Amino acid sequence: xxxxxxxxxxxSAGDKAFNVFNYLLFGVFTLICIYPxxxxxxxxxSANNLSASGAINFLPQGVxxxxxxxxxxxxxxxxxxxxxxxxxxxxxxxxxxxxxxxxFMFTQERMWKRKFWYRFVVITMYFNAGLIPMFIxxxxxxxxNTFWVYVIPxxxxxxxxxxxxxxxxxxxRALQEAAEIDGCGKIGILFRILVPVVKPALMxxxxxxxxxxxxxxxxxxxxxxxxxxxxxxxxxxxFLDPNTYNNYGALFAMSLLSLIPALVIFIIxxxxxxxxxxxxxxxx
Numbered sequence: 001x002x003x004x005x006x007x008x009x010x011x012s013a014g015d016k017a018f019n020v021f022n023y024l025l026f027g028v029f030t031l032i033c034i035y036p037x038x039x040x041x042x043x044x045x046s047a048n049n050l051s052a053s054g055a056i057n058f059l060p061q062g063v064x065x066x067x068x069x070x071x072x073x074x075x076x077x078x079x080x081x082x083x084x085x086x087x088x089x090x091x092x093x094x095x096x097x098x099x100x101x102x103x104f105m106f107t108q109e110r111m112w113k114r115k116f117w118y119r120f121v122v123i124t125m126y127f128n129a130g131l132i133p134m135f136i137x138x139x140x141x142x143x144x145n146t147f148w149v150y151v152i153p154x155x156x157x158x159x160x161x162x163x164x165x166x167x168x169x170x171x172x173r174a175l176q177e178a179a180e181i182d183g184c185g186k187i188g189i190l191f192r193i194l195v196p197v198v199k200p201a202l203m204x205x206x207x208x209x210x211x212x213x214x215x216x217x218x219x220x221x222x223x224x225x226x227x228x229x230x231x232x233x234x235x236x237x238x239f240l241d242p243n244t245y246n247n248y249g250a251l252f253a254m255s256l257l258s259l260i261p262a263l264v265i266f267i268i269x270x271x272x273x274x275x276x277x278x279x280x281x282x283x284x
Contacts, residue, residue, distance in 0.1 A: 037259075043252040044068070067249035071257075079228060080235040084258075087150035087231065088214045094155050095209040096202060102156075103164030103198075104190045118165070125158035131222070138223060149223035150231070154213050160205035167201035168194060207269055211262050232258045 045063045071077065105111055106118045134153050138144050143152070171194070179189045195202065217233040224230065236254055 040252050040256055043249060044256055046249060064249065067253045070250040071253045076228060076230070076235065077254075080230050080232050083147070083150070083229060084214065084231040084233070085261075087147065088210060088261075091151045091154045091213040092206060092209045094151060095157055095160065095213070096206050098155050099157065099160040099164050099205050099209075100190065100195060100198075100202060102161050103168055103201075104186075104194060106161070106165045107168045108186070121156075121158045121161055125162070131219070135222060144223050145226055145229070147229070150213075150216075150220060153219050153223075154209075154216065157205075157209060157212065160208055163205055164198060164201050167198050171197060203269060207265060210265055214262055215258075 042059075044067055045065065046067075102121075106114060106121075108114065111117075135144075138149050138152070143149055175193060175197070176189055179193050184192065215233060216231075217237075220231055220234055221237075224234070232254070236251065236258065
């Protein structure tokens, strides 16, 4: 009996040591992940010569609010912020609607060539081969250099479609059959039955859509050539000019401000994000 107790004590000590090691390892990785964000905050209030030097600073070298003052004096910052907010809100709403509709349609056995179209969507997730055809289409429709080039290319997001489609397939088929018996059509089943049930997956898709659309840089750079219609991500690029003086402190300040909306959305809706991915993984 005493040997069993001693063994339990040894196991308990081993478990404690293992837990301490895990916490230390987790703390180290957390600091590594947080430091770039902390470094950016430090440089927003540092002198420009310190920011430009690239030195690793763990504590701020004084407080210089001139970086934020220079940011506010930048021409076109307000319009860039409004364009970013507008295209993100409209693009996210349209993306979620398209995701819900396509995710539901790909679960319907009567859909013509359902497996072919679904595999096509999966393939497009790995290859960005549609950029050139999209540019040609936008140009032929005279939509280049307009607000809609920010929205239309981002409506179809394969990852979100796969996420919602997998979630819908995990639901009992009897749920849709009962609605059909009651005389509910496909659209009614989608919006009255499935949308409330797959809310975690749709919220997860909304977070991903918001993030991808808000921080998108490459597609707006290809489609837009008028600085007055630039988004915040494109306006950041205006700070960098190898032939002139660069205000790196203001650049860090603008980078921080552009990250705040995505960070706030993640903090508020992180429970939906975890629930949506976890339930999709378990049921899938």
